Amino acid sequence: MSRLACLDDNLERPVNPHQQPGCELEKPAPQSTTPCKRILVVEDDADISHLLEINLKDIAFQVDVVNNGVDGLNRASNHDYQLIVLDLMLPGMDGLELCRRLRSQAINIPVLMLTARSSELDRVLGLELGADDYLTKPFSIMELLARVKAILRRVELTARQQATHPDEYIEFQSMVIDVARRQVSIDNQPVDLTAREFDLLLHFARHPGRVYSRGQLLDYVWGYSHSGYEHTVNSHINRLRKKLENNPLQAKYIETVWGVGYRFREH
Template sequence: MSDQALQVLLVDDDEGLRDLLRDFFQQRGVAFSVLHDAANLARRLNLERPSIVVLDLMMPVVDGLTALKALRASGETIPVIMLTARAEGIDRVLGLELGADDYLAKPFMPMELLARIHAVLRRHSGPQYGLSSSQRTHLAFGPFRLDFASRTLFREDEPVKLTRSDYALLEVFARHPMETLSRTRIVNLLYGPESEITERGIDVPVWRLRRLLEDDPAAPRRIQTVRGVGYMFVPGDDATDTRNCP
């Protein structure tokens, strides 16, 4: 994505940083907007669809981790880069577990943030980048095509037998390609935040799904383990994502 096509939303209570980054991005032709806190982030995203959200960790009223958790629990998949002035590594782990796409410690050079933005968007890019998860009706990857409308997985036009739980898990992954999903988040997306299913309860369903999708389930390529966090669905370079596949 070119700089001119970018739209960045910064959520940070630091006025000096907001002004610095606004000048930097606007000089490069990047559309740039700000929120002073995260309390109304979800509402803002209903009105404005930026390419990416840059979200500060430490803010009054609603902190960045709380805001990120709420976004991901609602099914929002917009790319998010977390910022923090705190040095503890636990911040990074928590952010990634909750669904952050990257993490940048303060202080940083604006050019580094821009590079991180491009890297995150390359991971998310595809023929239909920018469609919300609710707009996608098909996902094709390798020899497979997942039809969300009929809840059917095809392999070279032949339907693949899936249980209801197999399909539900595959749809969670397909709606969040190239995104690190913690076990907790997967459980929340499948069963809701009040579920009594433990986070380890999804490991066996993942194993079953790998047997259907992977050439070698012992060395998975499409459903990869992110050590210490969870899983990432990697459709591959040949993945396509369309609204009106025949």
């Protein structure tokens, strides 16, 4: 789809000089149009934000750009976005605090976080506060576009699955997964999961007993399969276990299959 695909075709059609009086040209069948997805870029580096804006518009996204966290929170709270590309280091309010406030307001717009700091702590904090994915600067623009598309594909797939199974519940021992409401409880106590943690748990629970490698989980749950990012799966599994298990070292739900990957227990 070109960037012109977002424009309305409201121009007057040219008159046919050979048209007979009283005869109307056959009107072409109306073309269905898909509304362009809208992305918010929150980035204080003007060069990076300009690069993101150009490339996202070039693949037919509508893009709004702000350069600080306060404006980013205001935009996200008052507009309908399908994705936020969020820098970690921002003036006024950093990306972690912005992400935390969005989630505390039950604003579940997917977030792709950008960070110039490569420490594991920053990545874990971002994911724990509700970011769906992250990229470390400097990054390839092609990889960023692939991540954006993967996140949006996952969101659309989740919406289709919920529409197909609106009242789906999955029960395992004392755990109940309410798929439509994206809620999890254990012993009737709610478990607070990020969007990606929920997707990971749901994928396991829908396929109990099946062993998945880290690469397969990247493909099925994240929507991409880049070697070198398997540690993303590891960190999500570790955090998920801490939230679900009384003793994460003795897994009751998600087991490690050494040398292969992970599986959800069948019994």
